[in-house]
Amino acid sequence: EAGVTQSPTHLIKTRGQQATLRCSPISGHTSVYWYQQALGLGLQFLLWYDEGEERNRGNFPPRFSGRQFPNYSSELNVNALELEDSALYLCASSLVRDSYNEQFFGPGTRLTVL
Amino acid sequence: SQQGEEDPQALSIQEGENATMNCSYKTSINNLQWYRQNSGRGLVHLILIRSNEREKHSGRLRVTLDTSKKSSSLLITASRAADTASYFCATFPYKLSFGAGTTVTVRA
Numbered sequence: 001e002a003g004v005t006q007s008p009t010h011l012i013k014t015r016g017q018q019a020t021l022r023c024s025p026i027s028g029h030t031s032v033y034w035y036q037q038a039l040g041l042g043l044q045f046l047l048w049y050d051e052g053e054e055r056n057r058g059n060f061p062p063r064f065s066g067r068q069f070p071n072y073s074s075e076l077n078v079n080a081l082e083l084e085d086s087a088l089y090l091c092a093s094s095l096v097r098d099s100y101n102e103q104f105f106g107p108g109t110r111l112t113v114l
Numbered sequence: 115s116q117q118g119e120e121d122p123q124a125l126s127i128q129e130g131e132n133a134t135m136n137c138s139y140k141t142s143i144n145n146l147q148w149y150r151q152n153s154g155r156g157l158v159h160l161i162l163i164r165s166n167e168r169e170k171h172s173g174r175l176r177v178t179l180d181t182s183k184k185s186s187s188l189l190i191t192a193s194r195a196a197d198t199a200s201y202f203c204a205t206f207p208y209k210l211s212f213g214a215g216t217t218v219t220v221r222a
Contacts, residue, residue, distance in 0.1 A: 043212035
């Protein structure tokens with residue numbers, strides 16, 4: 001069974017540009033979560049999508065947005081990039097909305113903003 | 115702010131020794147989960163303990179949960195070099211909320 005996949009592996013952008021990160025969940029998983037892990041910090045919850053709807057978002061500005069497609073894959077968009085957006089962005093998927101089920105994480109996309 | 119906070123921030127032990135790390139959280143939880151992250155890569159789920167459980171074992175891992183103190187501990191017995199990683203606790207409900215992690219280095 002294929003795990004959670006993310007693309008690209010690395011992404012280099014300049015300040016002010018837009019970044020698009022993609023995530024494909026494990027087959028059958030309907031929930032997708034996005035996290036930001038900046039250097040030296042813990043994982044910060046960004047967004048949670050389930051069945052195509054945004055269910056919750058973390059304490060991030062509106063320039064962080066995303067969507068979930070009918071096939072449950074997801075996209076994270078970061079507009080007007082700032083230097084502090086440089087981080088590892090992790091996507092996770094789970095089988096059901098109830099987090100009694102574990103989240104399965106992808107390898108991440110490392111975003112560098114110059 | 116993060117719900118889970120791990121302690122210590124870093125731990126260095128000799129291969130074969132046990133490693134213990136703690137997690138404190140702030141609000142009521144449904145469950146608490148521990149994850150491992152190697153070399154800044156994706157996280158791997160280790161173990162989940164529900165709020166009505168006090169102790170759980172999985173291989174060389176032992177997790178305890180004290181809901182009255184809002185804390186949990188993860189014990190790794192007979193550590194190996196492959197256990198070198200960062201360990202995070204995550205609490206639910208609502209969304210997984212992670213702390214900054216404990217970085218464990220196992221020396222050969």
